[in-house]
Amino acid sequence: MDSKFLKSMNISLDLALEAREVIRGETGQEIPGVRVDKETYDHASVTTVHIEDHNAQVIMGKPVGKYITIEAPVIRENNQQAHREVTQVLAEQLKKLFDLPMELNILVVGLGNWNATPDALGPRVVDQCLVTRHLYNYAPHELQGGMRPVSAMAPGVLGITGIETAEIVRGVVEKTRPSLIIAIDSLAARSAERIATTIQLADTGINPGSGIGNKRSGINQETMGIKVLAIGVPTVTHAAIIAQDAIEKYTQSIGGQPGDASMAIKKVLEPFGGNLTVTPKEIDTLIEDTAQIIAGGINMAMHPGIGPDDYAYYLH
Structure with a gap:
């Protein structure tokens, strides 16, 4: 699958790793201005993609950053x-x-729609984050050493609130004056294998809904005035991608050459405006597990002075 097909179907890639894979597959070489580091653990591998200049940003379709x-x-x-x-x-x-x-102060923002399971990752993470900012103001005796003042919110989505998410977050930032935002959102993957198996961290902020074609105002340093870290997990993939992958694998199995099936796929997806996304039937469990992992990672990073056994004491 090439970038031409993705563009014809109006699909953008949320994962920088997947964007790099597509471009490298077409050029056969590393992208100028992109540097990659890799680490391996027992149950995980970590790939860091550094987009270092404007030219690489244009090619990758991602802002300069890590x-x-x-x-x-x-x-x-x-x-x-x-x-x-x-x-x-x-x-x-x-x-x-x-x-x-x-x-x-650090502000954790759980983006997404709590009424739609594939989009509920952000709010579910917020439910399990240790919020301590109020304790600094009203009950400092409850705090242990090594805890930061952390606040959290799940602002919902435009269709529920009638307000742009970025406007809500910016209003809270202006009142509470955090020094950093950590935003969590559901992503769309190019590969179904990456659904609920991949976590992306970025220091460039986030555009809510961009992966499924919903263009919302960005939550980043430019719009918020402070640094924004984004954490995302793919929870859906595009039906067009699944269809194209199936066609390519079938034609290869019979010795044929994969062709451009975008017109046929658009016709099939026409009842959905060409923008149909797919999620696994076990998405409830996957969201629960990934939310627990992400909240645990945030808690460990934000509050190095307490361990997992102490989390329950502070969760309300």
């Missing part, structure tokens, strides 16, 4: 020990993206 991708197929398995390792890997990678004194 994109850390944690690939961990074990997330789909019922393996709590492995999930704890992935949580620790996430915490360590997250800490690489910020360096703030412990007394500064």
Whole structure:
């Protein structure tokens, strides 16, 4: 599958790793201005894509910055020990993206629609994050050492609130004056194999809904006035991509050459405006597991002074 097909179907790639794979598959060489680092753990691999200049930004379709991708197929398995390792890997990678004194405020924003399971990752993460900003003001005696002032919110989506999400977040930022935003959102993947097995961290902020064609105002340093870190997990993939992959695999199996099936796929998807996304039937469990991992990683990174056994005391 090439970039021409993706463009013809109006599909943008949320994962920087997938954007790089598509472009490298077409050119056969590394993209100028893009640097890649890799790390391997027992249950996860980490690939960091550095987009270093404007030319690379144009080619990749991603802002200049750092994109850390944690690939961990074990997330789909019922393996709590492995999930704890992935949580620790996430915490360590997250800490690489910020360096703030412990007394500064951090705002966690869970983007998405809590009424639609594939889009409910952000709100589910917020439910499990340790919020402590109020304790600094009203109950400092409850705090242990090594805890930051953290606040959290799930602002909902435009269709529910009638307000652009970025406007809500910006209003909270103006009132509470955090030094950093961590935004969590559901993503769309080019490969179905990456659904609920891949976590992307980026220091470039986020555009809510961009992966499924909903163009919303960005939540980034330019719009918020402070640094924004984004954490995303693919929870859907495009039906057009699944259809094209199936056609390519079939033609290859019979010795044929894959052709451009975009017109036929558009015709099939016409009742949905050409924009149909697909999610696994077990998405409820996958969202629950990934939300727990992401919230755990954020808690570890934000509050190094307390352990997982102490989280329940502070969760309300």
